[in-house]
Every structure is written in C-alpha cells, then in structure tokens.
Amino acid sequence: MKTNKWMSSLLAIIASAGAFGALNAAEHASVGYTDTPMLPDGKWHVHDPNRPQPTVVAPGTFSTATTPGKPPSDAIVLFDGKDLSKWRTADGKPAPWNVHDGAIVCNPKTGDIFTKEEFGDIQLHLEFATPTPPKGESQERGNSGVFFFGRYELQVLDSYQNRTYADGSCASVYGQYPPLVNASRPPGEWQTYDVVFISPRFKDAKLETPASITVFHNGVLVQNHSEILGASGHKILAKYAAHGAKGPIKLQDHGNTTRYRNIWVRPLDSTHD
Numbered sequence: 001m002k003t004n005k006w007m008s009s010l011l012a013i014i015a016s017a018g019a020f021g022a023l024n025a026a027e028h029a030s031v032g033y034t035d036t037p038m039l040p041d042g043k044w045h046v047h048d049p050n051r052p053q054p055t056v057v058a059p060g061t062f063s064t065a066t067t068p069g070k071p072p073s074d075a076i077v078l079f080d081g082k083d084l085s086k087w088r089t090a091d092g093k094p095a096p097w098n099v100h101d102g103a104i105v106c107n108p109k110t111g112d113i114f115t116k117e118e119f120g121d122i123q124l125h126l127e128f129a130t131p132t133p134p135k136g137e138s139q140e141r142g143n144s145g146v147f148f149f150g151r152y153e154l155q156v157l158d159s160y161q162n163r164t165y166a167d168g169s170c171a172s173v174y175g176q177y178p179p180l181v182n183a184s185r186p187p188g189e190w191q192t193y194d195v196v197f198i199s200p201r202f203k204d205a206k207l208e209t210p211a212s213i214t215v216f217h218n219g220v221l222v223q224n225h226s227e228i229l230g231a232s233g234h235k236i237l238a239k240y241a242a243h244g245a246k247g248p249i250k251l252q253d254h255g256n257t258t259r260y261r262n263i264w265v266r267p268l269d270s271t272h273d
C-alpha cells in the first residue's frame with residue numbers, strides 16, 4: 001500500500017514535469033507564417049511568427065456601488081483610498097483636500113490639486129461622486145473637472161436633471177464638445193470615467209497635431225476621439241500654447257465637495273512592435 005502511494009506520487013511528479021515542459025515548449029513554439037504578404041510598415045509578415053508577444057498584464061476588477069475595483073497590474077495608482085501623497089498644490093505644497101471614507105473630498109476654496117508625476121499619452125480611470133443633496137443650479141451644482149496637462153478640461157458636473165449649456169455639462173470637453181449622450185448618475189452615486197488622452201504635438205513652438213480625447217462615462221461612449229481645440233476656459237475660444245511632452249493631471253476646486261476614488265493611469269506607447 002505504501003509503495004503504491006509512493007509510486008503514484010512519483011508518477012504524478014513525472015507527469016506534471018512533462019506537462020510543464022510541454023507548456024514551456026508551447027510558449028516558445030514557432031507559430032505563424034512567413035509565406036504571407038508583408039504589412040505596410042515593411043517589418044512584419046501577416047501572422048509573422050517572430051513578431052514580439054504582447055506584454056502580459058493582469059487585468060483589474062470593476063468597482064461596485066460601495067467598493068472600488070482593483071487597477072490592472074501595470075497601472076500607476078494615483079489614489080487608492082488612503083492618502084494624497086501623489087498630489088500637490090499649484091505651487092508644490094501638500095494637497096489640502098480631505099480624505100474621508102476612502103475618497104478624496106474637494107476642500108472648497110483651497111485651490112486645485114495636481115499630480116506630482118507628469119504624463120503624456122495616457123489611459124486614465126477615475127471615479128467621482130457629486131454632492132448629495134444637490135445644491136445650486138447649472139454650473140454651480142457639483143462642479144469640478146479633470147484637466148490633462150493642467151489645462152484641457154474634461155468637465156465633472158452634476159448633470160442629473162440639471163440643465164446647463166451643453167458644452168459645459170458633465171463629460172463635456174469644457175467649452176468645446178458636449179458629451180454624445182448624458183450618462184450621468186444621480187448625485188452621491190459613484191460614476192466612472194475611462195479616458196484615452198493623446199497629447200498634442202508641437203514643433204518649433206507651433207501646433208503639429210492637436211490633442212484628442214476618448215471618454216467612456218459609466219461605460220457609455222461620450223467623447224469619440226474628439227480633437228481638442230486648445231486650453232479650456234470660460235467664455236473664450238480655446239487656443240493652444242506650446243508646452244512640453246508631459247504635464248500633470250489637475251482636479252478642479254470649483255467650490256463644491258465633489259468626491260473622487262480609484263484613480264489610476266497607464267502611460268501609453270502608441271507604437272506597435
């Protein structure tokens with residue numbers, strides 16, 4: 001009986017070692033074709049077996065109404081419910097907003113806050129909740145904003161049964177593009193932004209390519225590669241002023257106690273191998 005057990009354990013070890021070997025070999029097996037047409041970049045055949053494999057990223061989890069989800073494994077976490085260590089004021093002092101119940105809460109009249117780290121092209125995930133009960137009308141209700149490079153605003157507003165000018169409503173590119181639809185949740189409920197922001201390119205201090213932004217609001221497409229006209233402002237036609245390849249993300253203090261949670265970014269390299 002003892003021998004049988006020992007033998008079966010040994011066989012199991014041999015079998016698993018064999019399976020591991022097979023798996024390892026499979027990971028490095030040549031798969032694909034070289035007798036196929038070349039792709040337009042002239043580097044790879046269609047289905048080229050030598051084309052590098054994509055980096056493996058462990059995906060995160062989705063948030064629920066009460067619990068924030070987990071970021072993907074390669075994300076830079078800007079707020080995980082604990083503190084404002086990744087944030088600063090405009091002049092580099094500690095961010096004076098509050099952290100309460102796992103959320104950043106805007107501290108009105110203390111000013112905007114900025115990420116210490118700077119970014120170029122990014123994927124951004126961020127969640128926000130506008131104050132409840134709601135107070136004020138139009139632009140005075142639950143106003144904040146996410147500013148890329150500290151200057152291109154994706155509006156945050158309570159747009160649930162709150163009329164304002166369309167290009168100032170929640171998920172608008174402020175003063176430029178209304179959202180494609182109004183996917184707002186009621187005040188107090190957590191809402192999500194999933195954003196792809198491609199930064200503008202300048203050459204010799206002149207605009208070469210404008211910035212663009214794609215936004216899903218609560219999973220609904222609201223900005224579809226919208227080409228940004230320039231830095232956001234109130235009652236002005238936006239225009240560009242040349243800047244560097246990276247800049248901070250800013251959260252706006254517009255006098256309302258808007259809350260934020262689960263903020264992370266993934267810097268993007270838009271080129272493929």
Ligand code: MG
Nearest residue numbers: 143144145156
């Ligand atoms: Mg705003």
